[in-house]
Amino acid sequence: EAQVTQNPRYLITVTGKKLTVTCSQNMNHEYMSWYRQDPGLGLRQIYYSMNVEVTDKGDVPEGYKVSRKEKRNFPLILESPSPNQTSLYFCASSLSGGGLGNNEQFFGPGTRLTVL
Amino acid sequence: QKEVEQDPGPLSVPEGAIVSLNCTYSNSAFQYFMWYRQYSRKGPELLMYTYSSGNKEDGRFTAQVDKSSKYISLFIRDSQPSDSATYLCAITFQGAQKLVFGQGTRLTINP
Numbered sequence: 001e002a003q004v005t006q007n008p009r010y011l012i013t014v015t016g017k018k019l020t021v022t023c024s025q026n027m028n029h030e031y032m033s034w035y036r037q038d039p040g041l042g043l044r045q046i047y048y049s050m051n052v053e054v055t056d057k058g059d060v061p062e063g064y065k066v067s068r069k070e071k072r073n074f075p076l077i078l079e080s081p082s083p084n085q086t087s088l089y090f091c092a093s094s095l096s097g098g099g100l101g102n103n104e105q106f107f108g109p110g111t112r113l114t115v116l
Numbered sequence: 117q118k119e120v121e122q123d124p125g126p127l128s129v130p131e132g133a134i135v136s137l138n139c140t141y142s143n144s145a146f147q148y149f150m151w152y153r154q155y156s157r158k159g160p161e162l163l164m165y166t167y168s169s170g171n172k173e174d175g176r177f178t179a180q181v182d183k184s185s186k187y188i189s190l191f192i193r194d195s196q197p198s199d200s201a202t203y204l205c206a207i208t209f210q211g212a213q214k215l216v217f218g219q220g221t222r223l224t225i226n227p
Contacts, residue, residue, distance in 0.1 A: 004159070033214070040124065042204065043160070043217040050213065058214060090159050105215065107159030 002027045004108035006091050012114045013081055021076045021111050023091030031094045031103070032074040033058070034066065036087040037110075043090065049074055081115040088112050117142050122205055122218025130226050135192040139205035139218045142186065146216075149181050150206040151190045154220065160204055164190065195225045 004025045013019055025032065033048040035058075045058030049068040063085055065077040074093075078085060089111045094103040122139045129135055137151075148167055152160035164179040166172045166188075172179045180189040188207070192199055205218040 031213075040219060042120075042122070042219040043215075045214045048213055056213070092159075104162045104165070107161065109159050110157070 002106070004091055004093055004106050006089075006108040006111050008111060009109065010112050012116065014116050015082055016080050019078050019081060019113075021078075021089060021091075021113070023074045023076065023108060024072050025074075025091075025093040025106070026072065027093060027095070027106065028071065029093035029095050029106075030071070031096060032068065033092045033105070034064070034074070034076050035090045035092065036060065037090060038087050046076070046089075081113075083115050086113060086115050119143060119216045120205060120207055120218045123221055124219045126222040126224065128224045128226060129195060131195060131197060133195050133225075135190075135195050135199070135223060135225075137190040137192075137203050137205075137221050137223070139188050139207075140186055141188070141207055141216075143209075144183070144186065145209050146207040147209045148207065149179070149188050150208075150215070151177075151179055152204045152206055152217075154202045154204060156201075163203070197225045197227050200224045 007022045030051045034046040035043040037043050044060050046064050047066040049055045091108040092105040094105045096103050120141045151164040153163045154160040166179045166181050169181050169183045176193045178191040202220045202222045204220040206215040208215050
């Protein structure tokens with residue numbers, strides 16, 4: 001089954017404790033992206049990657065890191081989480097990085113993160 | 117001014133009603149218009165996609181784009197309880213590396 005998977009689905013942690021949220025897709029997609037979803041703010045892009053070893057900042061990159069060492073994986077790293085990073089996080093992928101106008105984005109199931 | 121504005125609702129209607137969901141946008145360069153549906157505890161999934169002004173129909177769903185007014189709509193006919201979800205509009209332009217999402221409208225269809 002073609003899908004985007006994320007782990008963990010739920011995570012409660014404390015301020016300053018480094019964490020990684022994994023994302024994997026099995027569709028051989030070039031483009032991958034991380035979003036956070038907050039009430040009243042919709043989905044905001046954190047980072048995106050057009051292909052292996054090619055990453056760039058989205059609208060809200062502060063406090064996050066990413067890497068793209070393999071085509072299928074795009075982990076999100078919070079080096080020192082803070083309470084304002086409490087949110088619902090989605091990973092997404094699409095076939096091409098050449099423009100999202102005609103490339104459907106497939107979303108993972110989400111990771112609900114709480115930072116105390 | 118936000119690039120995309122969407123009334124977050126919530127919107128509650130009886131089964132069988134016609135539902136109208138709307139977004140406005142500010143940048144006339146946007147060319148591609150999408151509606152995503154997000155069920156509770158799930159990721160968004162693409163529902164409708166349009167490129168130009170006009171209407172696009174898919175079963176009970178119609179997407180409408182008015183570029184002159186920078187206004188997009190999603191109509192749901194004969195609404196069903198299974199249509200209860202959050203609907204997000206998303207827009208972008210050729211070559212862009214991101215979608216700009218509206219806040220999402222939470223819709224409930226009551227049996």
